[in-house]
Each structure stands twice: as structure tokens, then as C-alpha cells.
Amino acid sequence: xxxxxxxxxxxxxxxxxxxxxxxxxxxxxxxxxxxxxxxxxxxxxxxxxxxxxxxxxxxxxxxxxxxxxxxxxxxxxxxxxxxxxxxxxxxxxxxxxxxxxxxxxxxx
Amino acid sequence: xxxxxxxxxxxxxxxxxxxxxxxxxxxxxxxxxxxxxxxxxxxxxxxxxxxxxxxxxxxxxxxxxxxxxxxxxxxxxxxxxxxxxxxxxxxxxxxxxxxxxxxxxxxxxxxxxxxxxxxx
Numbered sequence: 465x466x467x468x469x470x471x472x473x474x475x476x477x478x479x480x481x482x483x484x485x486x487x488x489x490x491x492x493x494x495x496x497x498x499x500x501x502x503x504x505x506x507x508x509x510x511x512x513x514x515x516x517x518x519x520x521x522x523x524x525x526x527x528x529x530x531x532x533x534x535x536x537x538x539x540x541x542x543x544x545x546x547x548x549x550x551x552x553x554x555x556x557x558x559x560x561x562x563x564x565x566x567x568x569x570x571x572x
Numbered sequence: 573x574x575x576x577x578x579x580x581x582x583x584x585x586x587x588x589x590x591x592x593x594x595x596x597x598x599x600x601x602x603x604x605x606x607x608x609x610x611x612x613x614x615x616x617x618x619x620x621x622x623x624x625x626x627x628x629x630x631x632x633x634x635x636x637x638x639x640x641x642x643x644x645x646x647x648x649x650x651x652x653x654x655x656x657x658x659x660x661x662x663x664x665x666x667x668x669x670x671x672x673x674x675x676x677x678x679x680x681x682x683x684x685x686x687x688x689x690x691x692x
Contacts (some may be wrong), residue, residue, distance in 0.1 A: 497678045501615070505610075506682045507617065512672055518680065546692035550617050559631050561619035561677050563605065 466555040468564035471520075475570045476541050484533040484567045486551030494553040496534040498527055502547045510549075513534060538569070546571045574598040574681065576668045581686030588658050589688070594651040594668030594683060602626075602646035605671040607679050608653050610688075620666070621653065622625075622677055624679035658690045 471489040476482040486496060498511040509518050511527035514534065524539045538545055551564040576597040580592040594606070621642040623632045626651030627681040630642055651668055665687050 492670070495674075495678070499679075501617075506667060506684050507679075508682065509672075509678070509680045512678050512680065513674060546683050548616075552617075554679070556676070560633065560680075561609075561622065561631075563617040563619060565608075565617040 465558055465560065466470050466553065466562050468551055469551065470549075470567045472565070473568045473570065475572060477543055477572050478543060479550065480541055482538040482541050482545070482569055484538075484549050484551075485490075485535045486536070486564050487532055487534060488534070488553065489532065491498060491532055492530045494529075494555075496527065496529045497552045498536045499550045499552065501548045501550065507550065525528075536564055541571055543571050545569060555563040575682035576670060576681060578683045578686035579670050581666065581688045583689045583691065584658055585692050586659060586690055588639060589654070589656045590658065591686060592653040592655065592668075592686060592688070594653075596649040596670070599670070601644075601649035604673065605677060606644060606651045607666045607669045607671055607677060608642060608651075609669055609682075611663075611667070611685075612661070612664040618664070622671070623651070624688060633677055650668070655688070658688075660690050662688060663690045664688060 483499045499507040500510045501507040514528040550566045607622040623642045639657045643652045665685040667685045668683040670681040672678040672680040
């Protein structure tokens with residue numbers, strides 16, 4: 465089945481840029497969605513269809529996807545961005561929703 | 573406001589059954605695909621099942637197929653998950669989610685979740 469590898473952790477200093485990757489065979493051909501899950505909270509959609517932002521999500525959050533890698537970029541990182549981030553696709557070959565394993569973003 | 577509220581979680585013995593419910597409010601429930609996602613303690617997100625707006629199309633994860641049944645009642649703005657033959661590995665917080673109206677499945681609005689614990 466389709467697998468979406470993510471790095472387990474990413475560490476960044478406040479004010480810097482965090483990039484979280486999501487791998488997958490030809491993931492650039494799929495629509496990729498990203499979720500933020502703060503400790504003790506439910507996940508929340510932060511990027512959908514590769515690069516669209518839901519209302520209320522800061523412009524600091526952006527997404528891109530090409531080839532075998534999708535990337536969530538968080539600019540000017542703040543302490544409140546510390547969370548787990550998950551990528552997700554719909555695998556039309558298996559009719560399954562696939563989540564990446566998640567990346568823990570730590571803000572030093 | 574627009575929200576989803578899950579209920580029905582609890583402690584159940586292995587082999588037992590449980591029915592989860594998800595109540596939707598402040599949007600036209602019948603216009604959206606809906607999805608159940610779970611998260612075992614300390615682990616990542618796992619998709620469980622999705623159902624089309626009409627209820628005519630249903631998808632299941634391999635791990636629950638044949639044991640879980642998703643259903644909906646659009647008149648009551650409610651989503652359900654009937655869970656049978658429960659196993660310890662089904663222990664998780666179960667989230668109900670509304671999918672984005674675009675193609676594919678993108679859970680865009682999530683409830684707060686309900687905890688299911690399977691233990692003797």
C-alpha cells in the first residue's frame with residue numbers, strides 16, 4: 465500500500481523557517497493535505513490540495529509538492545507552532561486515506 | 573458554531589461491541605462525505621472508514637474491514653461507527669471528521685474525539 469515517510473522530528477529556532485517533508489512514490493501527482501496537532505488537541509487542517517490554506521491559517525504556512533516529495537513550510541516559526549504535523553493523501557488505487565507517520569516540530 | 577461532537581466511547585472487553593456517534597451542527601450534513609480516524613495512545617493518525625454524502629459509497633481500512641460498520645442518518649445530522657469483535661489494538665481516540673467538498677478525501681473539520689479502551 466502507499467506509504468508516506470516523514471522525518472520523526474524537526475527542530476528550529478524561533479523566527480527561522482521549518483520545512484517538513486512527506487515522501488511518496490510520485491506524490492506530486494496526488495493532492496496532499498497537512499494537519500497540525502498540538503499536544504492534547506484534535507488535529508486541524510493547515511494546508512489542503514498541496515498549497516491552499518483554510519481560512520484562519522496564517523500566511524506563514526505554505527505547501528508545495530513535486531516529484532516524490534511534498535513539503536510543508538512554516539516561515540517565521542513561533543513557539544505556538546510546536547506540534548505534530550501529518551501529511552495525508554487519498555490513494556485512489558486502494559480507495560484508502562493514507563496518513564504519514566507524523567513529524568514532531570520542536571521550537572527551541 | 574460549526575462543529576462535530578463524538579460520543580459513545582468507553583471501556584469494553586476484548587470481543588465486545590461499541591457504537592460511536594457523531595453529531596454535526598451548523599452545516600448541511602447531507603452535503604458532505606464523512607470520515608472516522610483514530611489515534612492510539614502515543615501514536616500517529618490512522619484512517620478507519622469514510623462514507624459518501626448519500627451513504628451509498630463506503631470505504632474501510634483493512635484493519636477494521638468486516639468488524640466495523642460506518643453509517644449515517646442525514647435527517648439527524650449524525651454519523652455512526654458500529655464496532656464489533658473489538659481487540660486491544662482498537663484502543664484509541666476516535667475522531668469524526670467532515671471532508672472537504674473537493675475531489676479525494678480531505679478531513680477538513682474534526683471533532684474533539686472519544687476514547688475507546690479495549691481491555692479485560
